[in-house]
Amino acid sequence: MGEVWMPVRAACAQALALAFPVACAGCGVLDVALCDACRAMLRPQVTTRALADGLVVRSGLPFDGVPARVLRALKEEGRTSLARALGPALAAALGDGRGVVVPVPTSRAAMRRRGYRVAELLARRAGARPLRALRVVRTTADQRGLSRTARTDNVTGSLRATRRLDGLEVIVVDDVVTTGATLVEAARALRAAGAQVRAAATVAATPRRFPEW
Numbered sequence: 001m002g003e004v005w006m007p008v009r010a011a012c013a014q015a016l017a018l019a020f021p022v023a024c025a026g027c028g029v030l031d032v033a034l035c036d037a038c039r040a041m042l043r044p045q046v047t048t049r050a051l052a053d054g055l056v057v058r059s060g061l062p063f064d065g066v067p068a069r070v071l072r073a074l075k076e077e078g079r080t081s082l083a084r085a086l087g088p089a090l091a092a093a094l095g096d097g098r099g100v101v102v103p104v105p106t107s108r109a110a111m112r113r114r115g116y117r118v119a120e121l122l123a124r125r126a127g128a129r130p131l132r133a134l135r136v137v138r139t140t141a142d143q144r145g146l147s148r149t150a151r152t153d154n155v156t157g158s159l160r161a162t163r164r165l166d167g168l169e170v171i172v173v174d175d176v177v178t179t180g181a182t183l184v185e186a187a188r189a190l191r192a193a194g195a196q197v198r199a200a201a202t203v204a205a206t207p208r209r210f211p212e213w
């Protein structure tokens, strides 16, 4: 039966894809990449959090509900056009702050999987001119499921600046902040190269699930 039905199922999937080329990334309603109701849920609500080393991170949205689903569609489903809708949240988080925007770099594995750099793309859609000043020098385990301490151990020493940045004022940018371990590591690597790290900014912040420092 499988031999007969597999092609039929494939044909059905193909026909469906042709009939309904897109669905809203926030709620799944058909024929629109992002519906008006979900777009309204992406209006910036900036929150501020201080990370381990005193680095302050500002985030434009809660990583929850519609914003979380839209970010996942951008990151995991290749829907890069959604970056434009998330741009205002990151722009709000960046504020009018001075400093060159440096995105958290994309690992080679993620680049192979996705074909684009999420943080850098979002920075551009926020109207910034990102400087690619960091690179991944050590691969890390998936941060999901790790405790705060384990996350810090996992990422420490994983990034390095691509050049000297003496005296340059920078703002580190990423898509989401969870514990902040990656942003702290990015700031450490930038400072090691002489940069002055003013702050960090992300599109979204996870609700606090970890005890504070």
Ligand SMILES: [Zn+2]
Binding pocket: 024, 025, 026, 027, 028, 029, 034, 035, 036, 037, 038, 039
């Ligand atoms: Zn929707």
